[in-house]
Amino acid sequence: MENVVIIGSGCAGLTAAIYSARANLKPVVLDGNEPGGQLSLTTHVENFPGFPDGIMGPELIANMRKQAEKFGAEFKAGAVTEVDLSKRPFKVTFGKETIETKTLIIAAGASARLLGLKGERELIGRGVSTCATCDGYFFRGKPIAVVGGGDSAMEEANFLSRYASKVYLIHRRNEFRASKIMIDRAKANPKIEFITPAIVETIHAPEGLVTGITLANPDTQEKRELTLDGVFVAIGHIPNTAVFRGKLDADENGYLLAKHGSLTKIPGVFIAGDVQDHRYRQAITAAGSGCMAAIDAEKFLEGHNHA
Numbered sequence: 217m218e219n220v221v222i223i224g225s226g227c228a229g230l231t232a233a234i235y236s237a238r239a240n241l242k243p244v245v246l247d248g249n250e251p252g253g254q255l256s257l258t259t260h261v262e263n264f265p266g267f268p269d270g271i272m273g274p275e276l277i278a279n280m281r282k283q284a285e286k287f288g289a290e291f292k293a294g295a296v297t298e299v300d301l302s303k304r305p306f307k308v309t310f311g312k313e314t315i316e317t318k319t320l321i322i323a324a325g326a327s328a329r330l331l332g333l334k335g336e337r338e339l340i341g342r343g344v345s346t347c348a349t350c351d352g353y354f355f356r357g358k359p360i361a362v363v364g365g366g367d368s369a370m371e372e373a374n375f376l377s378r379y380a381s382k383v384y385l386i387h388r389r390n391e392f393r394a395s396k397i398m399i400d401r402a403k404a405n406p407k408i409e410f411i412t413p414a415i416v417e418t419i420h421a422p423e424g425l426v427t428g429i430t431l432a433n434p435d436t437q438e439k440r441e442l443t444l445d446g447v448f449v450a451i452g453h454i455p456n457t458a459v460f461r462g463k464l465d466a467d468e469n470g471y472l473l474a475k476h477g478s479l480t481k482i483p484g485v486f487i488a489g490d491v492q493d494h495r496y497r498q499a500i501t502a503a504g505s506g507c508m509a510a511i512d513a514e515k516f517l518e519g520h521n522h523a
Contacts, residue, residue, distance in 0.1 A: 217316050218244050220513050221308055223296050224323035224456075226253020227499045228489025230280035231506030232321045232513075237287035239514045244317070245284065246310050249295045249456065252277040253325045254346075254490070255499055262353060264499050273341075276499070296324070301463050301482050318520070319484045319513040322464075322472065323506055324456040326490035326497070330449055331363065333419055343426025344419065344447050348372035349498065352379045355446045361386055361429060363416055364450035370398035372450045377407040384442060387412045388434060414440070419447055455491050469494065478509035484520075486512050 220236045220243040222229045229245060236243040255261065255273040262270040285291070294311035305316040328346035330336050336344055345351040348362075352375060360380045362373040365387035373385045385402060390412045392399055402408050411431065417439075418430040426447055431440045455470045464480050464487075465473040471494050478486040488509035489502040 217305060217318065218242070219317070219517060220244070220319050220321060220510075221246065221306075221315060221317035222321045222323060223308070224248045224253065224325050224489065224491075225251050225281070225291070226277070226323065226325045226489060227255055227280070227502035228325070228506035228509070229253070229321070229323035230277065230284055231503040232323055232488055232510040233284035233289040233506075234280065234287060235507050235510030236321075236513060237284055237289040239510070240288070241514065241517065243284075243289050243321075244315065245289055245291045246296060246308070247291060247293045248324055250325065250327065251293070252281075253502075254328065260341075260354070261350070261499060263350070296459055299459055299463065301460075301485060304484055306484065319486065319516055321478075321486045321488060321506075321509045321513055322457075322460065322491055323488040323502075323509070324491050325502075326453040326455040326471075326494070328449065328453050329451045331416055331451070333416065335421065336419060336449075339419060339421055339424075339426060339447075342424055343421060343445060344449065346449050346453075347497070348375045348448055348450070351446075351448075352376045355380050357381050358445040359442075360384070360444050360446035360448060361416075361442065362448045362450055363387070364452075365389065365392040365394060366450070366452065367394045367398050368452070369450035370394045370402045372448055373402050373408050374405055376448065377405050380407065380446070382444075383408045384444070385410050386414050386416060386431065388415050389413050411440075416447070453490070453494065453497070455494070457491055478505060478512045484513075484516055486516075 219241040222245045298309040300307040359382040361384040414431040420428045428443045472492045486509040488505040
């Protein structure tokens, strides 16, 4: 019987592990599908406080993990396949193992949707990005593309125009899901050029860094080559919450909803990080919410004389 089980080992999960381990709760952290979360796919992190020269994403995650282990957190590999939240203790199944826990912190993160192109995932951090606020700064004075048709694509294109010499906004249709105000703002930006309808067919990176893309018009099949240094994929995120469907409150996109702070409708179940945050999605906000969830879990255990 565990005091605290934490699902997910990104910024939120690891911060929750540090706090609950320091509170002597001996948390068990389940690594999940993407150990280390999205930061493990990021190269240089320049906006995490305390690192004036920046730090590599995987190194930041490794340091957090080491810190959690130092205070007594235990790590187990494997993705969660089943949870029973109908009564306490809660049951969590991962791999071939099931564990029981008095409290549960869900920090399973969200995965960025990718285009599904050959070599795309391997080029993350080498010219392909899913986070404008994380990586825009690295493309100062360079031409880039943003792929997507929603509000976040328009927002990212506008944000990136601060740095890039040119932003191509590429969408497979002539119509956009984005709101009119966001489209108008992007169209009024002299640095942004709309290319529609167009599909990215190939990302070129002959020496491991993005140098350009091949576009195809889905109606005419006409091809077009663009020379650029970065491709920002802004076609949404998928929260890793399928296993909790019907068990916890969620919005229409699957993001979990808290009643207050990190508390869910089930006493003893807490949420942190990108499973409940589709707005900020930053390492620092994920870490902050992991801290909140750990403190809430500790208070819950104190109130139930379980710790």
